[in-house]
Amino acid sequence: MAFFDNLRATAMPSDTDPATPVPVRLEIFVQSRFSQLELSSVTAALEIANDVQPRFRFEWSFVSDTPGLISNRNILVRAEPAIDGELLKDCLIVLGGAGCVAEGWMRRVRAMQIQSRPVVLFSDAATEYAKQKKTGFYPATTHWRDIPILNEIGDFADMSTQLGEYTTGILTCAGRGFAIEAAFNLVAECLNPQERAEMASLLMLDRVRGFDREQPIHQEQGNTFLEGPLQKALQLMEETIEAPLQISELTQQIGVSPRQLERLFKIQLNSSPAKTYKMLRLKRARSLILETRMSLLDIAIACGFSGTSSMSKAFRQSFGVSPNQLRK
Template identity: 45%
Template sequence: MQDAFSDLEISSIVTTLMAANRVVGKSTFNWKFISDNPGLIEGHCGTIVRAEPAVFDHQLMDFLIVVGGGKVDPNGWMQRVRAMQRAGRPVAILSDAATAYIKIARPSDHPVTTHWRDVGVLKETGFFHTLSTRCSENSGGVITSAGTGYSLELAVSLIADSLGRNELAELGSRLMIQTVRSGSVEQPIGVSCLANMFDPQIERAISIMEEHICDPLATTEIADRIGISIRHFERLFNTHLSITPGRYYRQIRVKKAHALIIETKLQLLSIALATGYSSVSSLSGAFLRNLASPRQGALQ
């Protein structure tokens, strides 16, 4: 467990195990929290757990799940991951922790994944040819995962072999999940992948914007590609998102630039070019204009 861990990931895992125990009628599944910095640890959203000290090769359990959250220091828990591997016991590493694992392990012969946002950052900073955007990848007992909203389904999949078919169905019903997505399913990458949240034409427009960050298109060309006039295009965005298409597009690019600045060591000029700006000064200008924009729209 990391300092400032992901409350969503922790709660998803514990909720699944508690529900599974109720389904089978006994305490089949037990868990404990361990950390390189033991004691009371607070999550991003205020959840507090008491963590025991993590000794890398002591009291190994059947599963190890490393949750993400903020800045991840893998120097301690990576040793425990290796100890679990030597013992032939599976490990699941989620979101930010998966990103840290990939940076250190630099796998070259087996697939790995993390949250799609970090996949883009990793590809900008190095050659990771085995990196995928699937919800999870299992390689030699080490499961890397997008975590976050997929954590509940991942937890179900980890204990599925210990449950009968009827018990698994009841668990899904208790957790109110209609379908447990396979880890091989692609992550919903970008805002445009969130079905039923946008008008179909807006969804297509946002998808085009997200596909053309380093080589931005004119809004008139985007309107042409989805088969509507520029006037109707602008009206759609103003009606549904209270923002112009151009400003929305700029926000997507500025957010990508911000992620690269915070999470990589790329030079500012490289970041500017990767997000469709010809110079550092033009990127800086975009940042300033974005800060001056009204607090409105889906990406504000």
């Protein structure tokens, strides 16, 4: 992949002393409520990459548009200030998270592009980048759960559902649970096969998916924990959030009786089909409330509610707050 050319050129010493490790400097951009999973995945992969070979060292630092101690409510990270266009490193990694805001790092992304230095955008950062660019940035991807939200606020029909996509110096990535494999893929390009195998073993990875693999979309796809009819039911529920089906219609399309489906949901999920369906719609509504400026009425309709009052009632019952309180 062309994305790795600069990293490989930096990491593979040519006229330097082979006994002296060549530094590869990475900048990890964090904002409030950053993804702890993505941060730990990236740093763990870099640490182990340093352990399995002596030729170069990955060095990383944390930066932010709000420097100092950055919290995700569980851990703190001390970040240096990100100065526009200055002190650029060999690679920029922007972590996702609930507080990810593109205005804080877009100028730095552009500066990296001008100097042909690679950029990695994980999950929410990839979503925020898509919102900013709107057109002309494909192919691009993000975590599959954000794609329906993007399509509610604009035309993002060309967003990919692959685990990663590369264009114009930027790698957009699904992130989250894929973060450790993504980080492995980033540094493994600079390692030989034996070192890759050792690194995978130390990370307890028996296989590593490439960026060109499709995401396991929805709860039902690629999930060996759920039985077949349950997978199909969840898929139909995800696909019909805007116009919910009756449970009788659902069972008819799946090919099981209502009683069988109730039993499966009770055994596997300790819930009922109706409650699960409703919760999927509420979670979609909550995402739209937090991540878009759509009106509450439009959100209610997009999530299969008859109006704002029915959505508000369901919200209070499930989350203990109203949609208006959540948006404040």
